[in-house]
Amino acid sequence: MAKQQAVNFDQLLKQPAEMFSTVQILDEVGKVVNPDIMPDLTDEQLVELMSQMVWSRVLDQRATALNRQGRLGFYAPTAGEEASQLGSNFAMKQSDWLLPGYRDVPELIQHGLPLDKAFLWSRGHVEGNVYPEDFHALPPQIIIGAQYVQTAGVALGLKKNGADEVAYTYTGDGGTSQGDFYEGINFAGAFKAPAIFVVQNNGYAISVPREKQTAAPTLAQKAVAAGVPGIQVDGMDALAVYEVMHEAREFVAAGNGPVLIETLTYRYGPHTLSGDDPTRYRSKETDDLWQKRDPLIRMRNYLTDKGIWRQEQEGALIEQTKDEIKTAINKADQAPKQTVSRFLKDTYEVAPQNVAEQLAKFTTKEAN
Numbered sequence: 001m002a003k004q005q006a007v008n009f010d011q012l013l014k015q016p017a018e019m020f021s022t023v024q025i026l027d028e029v030g031k032v033v034n035p036d037i038m039p040d041l042t043d044e045q046l047v048e049l050m051s052q053m054v055w056s057r058v059l060d061q062r063a064t065a066l067n068r069q070g071r072l073g074f075y076a077p078t079a080g081e082e083a084s085q086l087g088s089n090f091a092m093k094q095s096d097w098l099l100p101g102y103r104d105v106p107e108l109i110q111h112g113l114p115l116d117k118a119f120l121w122s123r124g125h126v127e128g129n130v131y132p133e134d135f136h137a138l139p140p141q142i143i144i145g146a147q148y149v150q151t152a153g154v155a156l157g158l159k160k161n162g163a164d165e166v167a168y169t170y171t172g173d174g175g176t177s178q179g180d181f182y183e184g185i186n187f188a189g190a191f192k193a194p195a196i197f198v199v200q201n202n203g204y205a206i207s208v209p210r211e212k213q214t215a216a217p218t219l220a221q222k223a224v225a226a227g228v229p230g231i232q233v234d235g236m237d238a239l240a241v242y243e244v245m246h247e248a249r250e251f252v253a254a255g256n257g258p259v260l261i262e263t264l265t266y267r268y269g270p271h272t273l274s275g276d277d278p279t280r281y282r283s284k285e286t287d288d289l290w291q292k293r294d295p296l297i298r299m300r301n302y303l304t305d306k307g308i309w310r311q312e313q314e315g316a317l318i319e320q321t322k323d324e325i326k327t328a329i330n331k332a333d334q335a336p337k338q339t340v341s342r343f344l345k346d347t348y349e350v351a352p353q354n355v356a357e358q359l360a361k362f363t364t365k366e367a368n
Helices: 009-018 043-068 082-089 105-110 115-123 146-161 179-190 220-226 238-256 284-291 295-306 311-333 340-347 353-367
Strands: 097-099 167-172 195-201 230-234 259-264
Touching (some): 043 082, 043 311, 082 105, 082 167, 082 238, 082 295, 097 146, 105 115, 146 167, 146 195, 179 195, 195 238, 220 259, 230 238, 238 259, 340 353
Parallel strands (some): 097 167, 230 259
């Protein structure tokens, strides 16, 4: 009699992926396909969510232009990710702690950061990192995945303090290949810290396709190894993203530990404006496919069918946003020039002798 296999490894490999179906409410043309999980949002809230998404698209267009004019520094385009970014952020409270990555400036601004400070951060100005005491956020993290470790620590602090607050963070698909990703979700899972980890899977870690970074069929299932619930959602569907994030916040705030959410989304522009050319690694067919899934078109169609969104309304919002951006960039232009003495003061709480001498020298020099 032939010996049977003790383990069917092929079946084990398939099983986790089958557990992670994609949550969707609106299809590509804005029709409701899953009414049973429709979020409990008023018409006013739906309009506000759409307004934030339109605002973000205009901000992306204007920030790109300002970068090319030399008026902004580092910039990571966000067009295409509005539903993923603003849909998730819309589900959170102002008291929650946001730890963004460098592409998550729209969430940071909608969470309460003045737009001119966001522009100063892009320029590398120190004032772009100076936040009010009551603003619950950290500056955007440049190190890939590091915000996941930070979020675990912030969330544990919230738990120890008994705060009715949640820490939430974002990274891309490439971030899940970093050690910090697993360390963060593992730590938070072990201590049941109130954290929500969002993975914005836009298909590419700069130029590396997701399928070449990891053998995992989904990124959501990576949470299983840390004993954390993971879920995948259509990241071009603002309503689905909102509902999943809203339910995740309730679950996390109730003391059940963290949640990992993978949003399937796409960035229409380059990784950053610092020399990346997406036409070298993405095909026109792929771009066209995702253009048909544009989150603004999907949401616009849905709200128009409900009778609560009009073309004139959107046009007025676009012009208002342009004015807001113009005012903010002009205010950023008025920020005081950075000085060596300021850098030295910010680096050392108690300056050693050699630095104290330099500080005195530069302070005198800058005063003259």
